[in-house]
Amino acid sequence: xxxxxxxxxxxLFHLYFLKERxxxxxxxxxxxxxxxxxxxxxxxxxxxxxxxDWKWKEEExxxxxxxxxxxxxxxxxxxxxRRRVNTTSQIAIFGANACPIESLDYEIVENELFKQDWxxxxxxxxFQYIVLKWAFALIVGxxxxxxxxxxxxxxxxxxxxxxxxxxxxxxKEKYYMAFAAYAGCNVVLATAAAVLCAFISPxxxxxxxxxxxxxxxxxxxxxxxxxSTLFVKVFGAILGVSAGFVxxxxxxxxxxxACIASLLGQGGSRKYHLTWKWLxxxxxxxxxxxxxxxxxxxxVAAAFRAPVGGVLFALEEAASxxxxxxxxRTFFTTAIVAxxxxxxxxxxxxxxxxxxxxxxxxxxxxxxxxxKYSGMDVLAVVLLGVIGGIFGSLYNYLIDKVLRIYSIINxxxxxxxxxxxxxxxxxxSFCYYGxxxxxxxxxxxxxxxxxxxxTEESENYKRxxxxxxxxxxxxSLFLNTNxxxxxxxxxxxxxxxxxxxxxxxxLGTVYFLGIVTYGIAIPSGLFIPVILAGASYGRLVGRLFKxxxxxxxxxxxxxxxxxLLGGTMRMTVSLCVILLELTNDxxxxxxxxxxxxxxxxxxxNFNKGVYEQIVKLxxxxxxxxxxxxxxxxxxxxxxxxxxxxxxSGVEKVGNILHALRCxxxxxxxxxxxxxxxxxxELCGLVLRSHxxxxxxxxxxxxxxxxxxxxxxxxxxxxxxxxxxSGKGIKLEDLDIxxxxxxxxxxxxxxxxxxxxxxxxTMSLAKAAILFRQLGLRHMCVVPRSQERPPIVGILTxxxxxxxxxxxxxxxxxxxx
Numbered sequence: 001x002x003x004x005x006x007x008x009x010x011x012l013f014h015l016y017f018l019k020e021r022x023x024x025x026x027x028x029x030x031x032x033x034x035x036x037x038x039x040x041x042x043x044x045x046x047x048x049x050x051x052x053d054w055k056w057k058e059e060e061x062x063x064x065x066x067x068x069x070x071x072x073x074x075x076x077x078x079x080x081x082r083r084r085v086n087t088t089s090q091i092a093i094f095g096a097n098a099c100p101i102e103s104l105d106y107e108i109v110e111n112e113l114f115k116q117d118w119x120x121x122x123x124x125x126x127f128q129y130i131v132l133k134w135a136f137a138l139i140v141g142x143x144x145x146x147x148x149x150x151x152x153x154x155x156x157x158x159x160x161x162x163x164x165x166x167x168x169x170x171x172k173e174k175y176y177m178a179f180a181a182y183a184g185c186n187v188v189l190a191t192a193a194a195v196l197c198a199f200i201s202p203x204x205x206x207x208x209x210x211x212x213x214x215x216x217x218x219x220x221x222x223x224x225x226x227x228s229t230l231f232v233k234v235f236g237a238i239l240g241v242s243a244g245f246v247x248x249x250x251x252x253x254x255x256x257x258a259c260i261a262s263l264l265g266q267g268g269s270r271k272y273h274l275t276w277k278w279l280x281x282x283x284x285x286x287x288x289x290x291x292x293x294x295x296x297x298x299x300v301a302a303a304f305r306a307p308v309g310g311v312l313f314a315l316e317e318a319a320s321x322x323x324x325x326x327x328x329r330t331f332f333t334t335a336i337v338a339x340x341x342x343x344x345x346x347x348x349x350x351x352x353x354x355x356x357x358x359x360x361x362x363x364x365x366x367x368x369x370x371x372k373y374s375g376m377d378v379l380a381v382v383l384l385g386v387i388g389g390i391f392g393s394l395y396n397y398l399i400d401k402v403l404r405i406y407s408i409i410n411x412x413x414x415x416x417x418x419x420x421x422x423x424x425x426x427x428x429s430f431c432y433y434g435x436x437x438x439x440x441x442x443x444x445x446x447x448x449x450x451x452x453x454x455t456e457e458s459e460n461y462k463r464x465x466x467x468x469x470x471x472x473x474x475x476s477l478f479l480n481t482n483x484x485x486x487x488x489x490x491x492x493x494x495x496x497x498x499x500x501x502x503x504x505x506x507l508g509t510v511y512f513l514g515i516v517t518y519g520i521a522i523p524s525g526l527f528i529p530v531i532l533a534g535a536s537y538g539r540l541v542g543r544l545f546k547x548x549x550x551x552x553x554x555x556x557x558x559x560x561x562x563x564l565l566g567g568t569m570r571m572t573v574s575l576c577v578i579l580l581e582l583t584n585d586x587x588x589x590x591x592x593x594x595x596x597x598x599x600x601x602x603x604x605n606f607n608k609g610v611y612e613q614i615v616k617l618x619x620x621x622x623x624x625x626x627x628x629x630x631x632x633x634x635x636x637x638x639x640x641x642x643x644x645x646x647x648s649g650v651e652k653v654g655n656i657l658h659a660l661r662c663x664x665x666x667x668x669x670x671x672x673x674x675x676x677x678x679x680x681e682l683c684g685l686v687l688r689s690h691x692x693x694x695x696x697x698x699x700x701x702x703x704x705x706x707x708x709x710x711x712x713x714x715x716x717x718x719x720x721x722x723x724x725s726g727k728g729i730k731l732e733d734l735d736i737x738x739x740x741x742x743x744x745x746x747x748x749x750x751x752x753x754x755x756x757x758x759x760x761t762m763s764l765a766k767a768a769i770l771f772r773q774l775g776l777r778h779m780c781v782v783p784r785s786q787e788r789p790p791i792v793g794i795l796t797x798x799x800x801x802x803x804x805x806x807x808x809x810x811x812x813x814x815x816x
Contacts, residue, residue, distance in 0.1 A: 090102075090664075092221060092618050092621075093407065093617075093619060094203045094211050098411075099221050099222050099223070101621070102221075103218050103220070104218045104219070104285040105284070106218060106286055107778075109690075109752045111684070111750050111753060112708060112712065112748065112750075112753075113715075113749055113750060116717070134332065136261075136265070137294050138332070138333075138336055140294050140295050140333055141332070141337045143260045144256065144257040144295065144299055145298070145336065145337040145340030147253075147256055147257075147302070148253055148299075149340070151237060153353050155249070155481065157353075158239075159242045159244070161355070162182065162186075163479060165185075166181055166182045166479065170465065178433075182433055183426060183429035183430075185243075186244045186425050189239045189240075189243035190240065190424075192239050193236045193240040193522040194420075194422070194522055196235060196236045196239070197232055197523070198414035198415075198418050200232050201226070201232040202414075202417075203223045204233045204255075205236075205521045205524075206251075206523070207255070207518075207524060208233065208256075208523065209251045209255070209611055212255055212258045212318055213320075213611060214615055214620045216293060216296070216319050217320040217622050217623055218623065218776075218777065219622070219797075225258055225263075226259075229255075230256060233256050234256055237252040237253075240523055240524060241481075241482070244425075245424070245428060245522065245524065246510050246529045247482075247522070247524035247525055247528065248527045248529065249528075250527040251526060251527065252523040252524070252525055254296050254303070255299070257295035257296055258292045258295040261288075261292045261294055262295070264282075266282070266283075266288070283721030283722050284721065293318065293326060293330060296314050296318045297333060298334055300334075301333075303527075304582055305341055306578045306581035307334035307335055307581075309581050311330050312574035312577050313571070313574040313578065315327070315574070316571055316573055316574045317571055317611070320772065364487055364558075365583065366490055366552075366554055366558060366584070366585050367583070368492055369492035369552040370550075371555065373549075373591065376548045376549055378591075380545045381594055382598060384541055384560055385563050385566075385596075385602065386599075386602055387563060388563025388565075388599035389563070389598065389601065389606075390602060390603075391511075391533070391537070392565075392567015392568040392599060392603045393602075394606075395514075396603075399518055399613070400613050402515055402518070404617070407519075418521070420521070421521055424516060424517055428517070433478075435505055439472050439475070439499070441465075441466035441470035441471070442466075442473055444471055461476055462475035462479055463475075474502045476497075477489070478509075482532065483528075486528070486531055486535060486561075489536065489538075489539055489554075490557050490561075492553075495542070495543070495553040500540065503536050504540070511529075513529075514529030526569075526610060530568050531564075534561035535557040536557075536560070537564075538557040538561060539553055539554075539556060539557040542556025542557065555585075558579065558583055559588075559595050562596055562599075564599070565596075566598075566603070567603040569609055569611070570600050570603065570608070570609030576592050623768070623772040625772065627764070627766075627769055628814065629765075630805075631765035631768055631805070634763070634805070636764055636767050638764065639804065639808060640795070641793075641799075644669070644791070645663060648670070648672070649670055649671070649673075649748055650705065651744065652743070653700060653740055653743050656695065656745070657695065657734070660691065660692070666687060666688045667685050667778040668685070669794065670683040670686050670747050671791070680790055681790050682780070682790040683748065684751040684752045684753040684754070684755055685751065685752045686747050686752070691750070693720050694745060694750055696733065698736075699714045699745065699746075700740055701745070701746070702744070706748065707746040708748050708749045711749040755778065755779075756774060756778075758770070758779060759783075759784055760781050760783055767800075771795065777796065777797075778795070779794065779796075781795060
C-alpha cells in the first residue's frame with residue numbers, strides 16, 4: 001500500500017480496502033500501467049459488473065465528482081484486483097528479537113523550514129557544526145577504546161582465574177573437582193550472559209555486524225542501537241567469552257562502537273533536558289549515519305588494534321554509502337582508539353591490571369620468522385586458498401541451517417533461550433576438558449628459553465595430567481582463552497609442538513562448536529572461531545609441506561586463518577590489512593593477498609558471505625550494491641502497487657488524520673490543484689512524522705488558504721527534527737477536536753519540494769542502483785505523458801525486494 005488516488009479539483013476522494021465476497025486479499029490500486037485503450041476496455045468491463053460485488057468505504061465524497069471519473073476509479077481498482085499486493089515482511093530479526101522495521105531518511109528534506117533554518121544560520125553556527133562533528137568523532141574513539149580495554153581486562157582476569165583454579169586442582173590430581181569447577185564456572189557465566197540477552201535486550205544477541213550493516217543501508221528497528229543494547233553488548237560479551245564459548249568479541253565491539261556513536265548522534269535528550277541549541281544540527285539520520293560509520297570502524301580498531309583495518313572494514317563491509325570527508329573522520333576516530341589502547345597497554349604492562357598483560361589485546365607478532373618462499377610455497381598457498389573457500393562456504397551453509405533451527409527455539413520464549421545457552425555451555429565444557437585426555441603426553445623441548453610445562457593461566461605448554469617434564473598439546477589449545485589458543489597456533493619456530501592428530505581433533509571441535517554456538521542468546525563474534533579453525537588446518541598444511549617449504553609452520557597457520565576468513569566473510573582488502581596489523585609482518589603481504597583472492601573466488605561459486613546470508617535470513621530488506629539481472633527486463637511501473645494516497649497543498653485536517661489512521665505509510669505526495677495552480681502538479685513529498693508535528697501544533701484555518709508564514713512562525717524548526725530512540729510524536733498523542741476536523745492546514749512549508757523522481761518507463765535495475773546509491777526512503781514515479789496525473793506511484797525499498805518482484809512475476813527465472 002502506498003497512499004488515495006489523485007483527487008479531482010476541489011475534492012479529495014478516498015478509496016480504501018475493496019474486498020471480494022470470498023474474502024480474498026486486499027485489493028491494491030496503481031495508476032501506473034494505463035494507456036487509453038486499456039482504460040476504455042476496463043470501463044466497459046465495469047459497466048457489466050454488479051455493484052454488489054464490492055464494498056466501498058468513503059470518508060468524503062464530492063457531488064461534483066462526475067460519473068465518468070467514478071467509472072475510471074472503479075476500472076482502475078478492477079484492474080489492480082487482478083494483481084497481488086506487496087507482501088514483503090515489515091518485521092525482521094535483530095539479534096534474537098523479532099521487531100517491526102522501517103527505513104531511515106538519509107535524504108535531505110528541502111522544505112521551507114529547512115531553507116529558512118539554513119538561511120538564518122550565522123558563520124559561527126556553521127563553525128560550531130563542523131567542530132562538533134570532529135568532537136563527536138573524538139568522543140566515539142575515546143569511548144570505544146576504553147570499552148575495548150575494559151572488555152579485554154575483564155576477560156583476561158575472569159577467564160584467567162577460572163583456568164588457574166582448574167590448573168591448581170589438576171596438579172593436586174583432583175580431576176573430577178577440576179571438571180566440576182571448570183564446567184560450573186562456564187555455566188554460571190553463560191547463564192548470566194543469556195539472562196541479560198533474553199530478558200533485557202534480545203537485540204544484543206549475536207555478532208551485531210549484520211545489524212550495523214543493515215542500519216547503514218537504511219534499515220532501522222527499535223532498540224538495535226539503544227542504551228540497553230549497549231549495556232548488554234558490553235557485559236554480555238565479557239561473560240560469554242569468559243565462559244569459554246567458541247566466540248569472539250570482535251563483532252560485538254563493532255556493535256558497541258555503533259551504539260556509542262548512536263547515543264551521541266541523537267543530538268541530546270528532551271527526556272533528561274539535554275537539548276542544547278547547538279545539538280539540533282545532529283537531529284537527522286544523515287549525521288547519525290556518518291557517526292555510526294565511525295563507531296563501527298572504531299570497534300574493529302579496538303578489537304584488533306588495527307586502525308587502518310578498521311577504516312577499510314567500514315568502507316568495504318559495513319557502509320553502503322561513502323564520501324571522502326567521512327574517510328578522514330573515520331581515520332581520525334580509529335587513530336584515537338589506537339592511542340588510547342597504546343597508552344593503557346603501557347600502564348598494564350607493569351602488572352597493575354591483574355592477570356591482563358600485553359597479550360590481552362589480540363596481537364600475534366610473527367615478524368621474527370623468516371619470510372622466504374619458493375614455488376612449492378606458492379603451491380601450498382594456492383591449496384590453502386582452495387581449502388579455505390570450500391570450508392568457508394560449508395561453514396556459511398551450516399550456520400544458515402543452525403540459525404533456522406535456533407530461531408524456532410528462540411520463538412518459545414526467554415526461558416528456552418537460556419536453556420539453549422546452558423546446553424551449549426555444557427557441551428563446550430565436556431569437549432574442552434574431555435578431549436585432552438585422548439592425547440598422549442609429549443616430552444618438553446630442551447630449549448632453556450621455553451617454560452615447560454607452564455604454570456601460568458596462558459601457556460604454550462600445559463601439563464594437564466602429564467608427569468613432570470611433559471605437556472599435553474591438546475590441553476595447550478583447549479584449556480586457554482581463545483586469544484591465547486590463537487597465539488599458540490601462530491607461534492613460530494615450534495613446528496612439532498602439536499601432533500597432527502591433535503590438530504585434526506582441535507580443527508573438528510572448534511569448527512563444529514563455532515557453528516552450533518553462533519545464534520544462541522549471547523553476544524558472539526565470528527572472527528575468532530574462524531581464525532581458530534583456519535589456523536589449525538593452516539598448521540596441518542605447513543606440516544604436510546615441511547620438507548619442501550621454506551616458510552615457518554606458524555606462517556602457514558596465519559595463511560590458513562586468512563583463507564578461512566576470506567571464504568566465510570568474503571572480504572579482501574580490509575581482512576588483508578587487519579591481519580597484517582595483527583601480525584606485524586608486511587613481508588607476508590603477497591601471499592596474504594593471493595590466499596584471500598583464491599578463497600573468496602572459490603567460495604563465491606557456492607554461496608554468499610556469512611553476513612549477507614544472515615541479513616537475508618533475518619528478513620532485513622537489504623539493498624544490494626548491484627541489481628539482479630532480471631530487473632533489466634522490467635520497468636518501475638511493473639512493480640508499482642497501491643493505493644496511492646495524495647494530499648492537496650492545502651488539505652482538510654480530517655482527511656489527513658483519516659489517512660494516517662488507515663495506513664502505515666511514511667511519505668505522501670502533495671499535489672497542488674486549481675485554484676492554487678493552473679493544472680494539477682506535483683508539489684513534493686511530505687513525511688508522516690512532519691504531519692504529526694504539524695497537526696499537534698494546530699496551525700489550522702477555516703478557509704482553504706495559504707498559511708505558510710503562520711506555520712513558520714508558530715512551529716520551530718527544531719520540533720521537526722528526528723527524535724532519538726523512538727520518542728517522537730505518535731498518532732495517539734494528537735488531540736484534535738471534532739470542529740477542527742473540517743478545518744484546513746497548509747502543507748507547503750513542510751513539503752519536500754525536490755524529491756527524487758523517476759519516469760515510469762525507467763529500467764527497474766537502474767532505479768534500484770539509484771535508490772541505493774542515494775540512500776533514499778521514497779522515490780516518486782512520474783508519468784511519461786503530461787495528460788495523466790502528475791504522480792503515478794511511490795517506490796520504497798520493499799518494491800525492489802526479490803520476493804516481491806518474483807511474487808508478481810513467478811515466471812521470471814532469478815538465476816538468469
